[in-house]
Amino acid sequence: MLAISDFLDQIQSMELSVTEVILNLVISFILSLWVLFIYKLSYQTTVYNKSFAMTLPVSALVTSMVIMAVASNIVLSLGMVGALSIVRFRTAIKNPLDTIFMFWTIGVGITVGANSWLLAVIGSIVIGLCILLVQSLELFTTPFIVIIRVSGEFNEDSLLSSMKDVYSKFQIRNKTILETKSEYTFEVRGQKDITKRINALKDLQGVDQVMLLSYRGDYVI
Numbered sequence: 001m002l003a004i005s006d007f008l009d010q011i012q013s014m015e016l017s018v019t020e021v022i023l024n025l026v027i028s029f030i031l032s033l034w035v036l037f038i039y040k041l042s043y044q045t046t047v048y049n050k051s052f053a054m055t056l057p058v059s060a061l062v063t064s065m066v067i068m069a070v071a072s073n074i075v076l077s078l079g080m081v082g083a084l085s086i087v088r089f090r091t092a093i094k095n096p097l098d099t100i101f102m103f104w105t106i107g108v109g110i111t112v113g114a115n116s117w118l119l120a121v122i123g124s125i126v127i128g129l130c131i132l133l134v135q136s137l138e139l140f141t142t143p144f145i146v147i148i149r150v151s152g153e154f155n156e157d158s159l160l161s162s163m164k165d166v167y168s169k170f171q172i173r174n175k176t177i178l179e180t181k182s183e184y185t186f187e188v189r190g191q192k193d194i195t196k197r198i199n200a201l202k203d204l205q206g207v208d209q210v211m212l213l214s215y216r217g218d219y220v221i
Helices: 002-012 018-042 050-072 074-084 096-113 117-136 156-166 198-202
Strands: 144-151 170-177 181-188 207-214
Touching (some): 096 117, 144 156, 156 198
Antiparallel strands (some): 170 181
8 A cells, every 4th residue: 555655646746847848848839840841841721720720730739738738647637637528629620631630739739748758750751742742643643624505516536536645644523415515424543744734635626615623522613
């Protein structure tokens, strides 16, 4: 019984110094800025979400502060477990990539708050570089939807051949044929100058309108 009480007294006396607290918070903030930089380079939403971006550094700081408090006082840690168990977050994050960034900043706060600075630094660098690498791969580039509306006399084979000359990789997603008008929907990807190539399609015989839409997999911009 005495051994347990001595152990609890020893843990309760493990208080962080002011220097350690400030250092942990500064490291968390610097690493969260790296996370924010990667987010600005790879965000997938139509408009840059400034409010979500501001929550990334704050989340890292708050998490680091909580972990430092838990690590320095076992009684306080038990109280926090009970308090946090009744907290419910109702805001839904629609983009899965945003969830990854939020989890990343929380992970930074946890590791830095636990004084695992080396793990936090190396892990953040590797994760950021991996995100940029995956984004640069052609397989994961953002697909685009090309909608071509034609009328009058036109040759479908000629249209598909011209489409192949403009975009080497494409797939037909929809084809609507009426009496005097038709509409073709193509999915294209992989070209850096993808927005400039639609000008060549507009000059084809019978083409009335060409539209280019950014496609995110589950919604169209």
